[in-house]
Amino acid sequence: MASLQAPPVPFGQLVRKDYERHGGTVLNAAFIALLVYRFGRWAGSRRSYMARRFFQKIYGAINMVVSTLTRVWIPAEVTLGEGFHIIHVEGSISIHPAVVIGKRCGIMHNVTIGTNMSAGAPKIGDDVFIGVNSTILGDIRIGDRVRIGANTAVSTDVPSDSIVVGSPARIYPRLGPFLSEHTKTDAGP
Numbered sequence: 001m002a003s004l005q006a007p008p009v010p011f012g013q014l015v016r017k018d019y020e021r022h023g024g025t026v027l028n029a030a031f032i033a034l035l036v037y038r039f040g041r042w043a044g045s046r047r048s049y050m051a052r053r054f055f056q057k058i059y060g061a062i063n064m065v066v067s068t069l070t071r072v073w074i075p076a077e078v079t080l081g082e083g084f085h086i087i088h089v090e091g092s093i094s095i096h097p098a099v100v101i102g103k104r105c106g107i108m109h110n111v112t113i114g115t116n117m118s119a120g121a122p123k124i125g126d127d128v129f130i131g132v133n134s135t136i137l138g139d140i141r142i143g144d145r146v147r148i149g150a151n152t153a154v155s156t157d158v159p160s161d162s163i164v165v166g167s168p169a170r171i172y173p174r175l176g177p178f179l180s181e182h183t184k185t186d187a188g189p
Contacts, residue, residue, distance in 0.1 A: 009082065011042045021085055030086035033072035033093075036063050040076025081105065081126065088132070102126035103142070113138070116155060125160065145174065 015038055022031040040063060043055030074080070076127065078095050081103035086093065088109040088188050095101075096114035098121035105124060110133045115121050120139020122132040124130075128142055131150035136142065141159030153167040161174040 008045075011038060013036050014082075017082075019081070027088040029070040029072065032066055033070045033074060033086065033089070034084070036066045037074045037076060037080070044076055058119070091132075096121045100124065102128065106130070108134070108150070109133040110134075114140075147174065 014034060018031055018034045018038070019026070022028045022034070025031070025086065036059070040056075040059040043059045044052065046052035046055055063076075070089060072086065072089060073092075073094045075095070075097040077097035079100040081101055083104035084101060085104075085106045087106050091110035093107060093109060094112045094114065098115075099113050100121075101113075101124045103126040105126075105128045107130045111130050112134075113122055113124070113130075113136045116138035118138070122138065122140050122142060124136070124184045125144035127145045128148070129138070129146075130148045131152065133151045134148050134154070135152070136148070136154045138155050140155065140157050142148075142154070142158045143145040143162065145161050146158050147163045148154060148158075148169075149163065149165035151167060152164055152169050154164055154169045156168075156169070158164055158171055163172045163174050164170070165172070
């Protein structure tokens with residue numbers, strides 16, 4: 001029986017796409033942070049134990065310096081889908097190692113995605129936008145095509161095609177988010 005998974009995208013191709021997506025300059029902090037993340041993933045995928053350990057040590061040293069300078073913490077264990085885009089790196093970004101993020105996710109600065117003092121980390125769908133100063137915590141699922149507004153604290157599941165705003169988060173259907181009062185759903189802790 002043939003595997004239905006697509007073959008992994010080569011390291012060089014991922015780096016080239018990140019470079020183009022982040023302004024076509026090697027001095028872009030978002031590109032540098034993603035380059036280090038990609039190197040960490042590549043290092044962890046080496047078949048030889050000795051090669052894997054050698055490259056992981058290099059990754060660890062580079063990551064310590066780059067994450068401190070850029071204030072972007074994306075451990076190599078994080079699963080990022082194709083087209084991940086760090087829109088601004090003017091503040092910190094912190095992502096827990098167990099987080100899974102789908103394709104074409106855009107993330108602003110001062111964002112935290114992680115655990116909520118218990119086991120489990122968020123799983124984020126495809127085509128999601130995460131606004132500035134947002135926090136996504138806990139073993140929750142964020143559906144596809146969700147827009148998370150600025151200064152939003154999300155700690156419950158969010159269905160696909162929704163807009164989430166506020167703290168505590170309020171979930172609105174994406175088409176006509178503010179049309180009527182009865183379409184709102186509270187998403188408090």
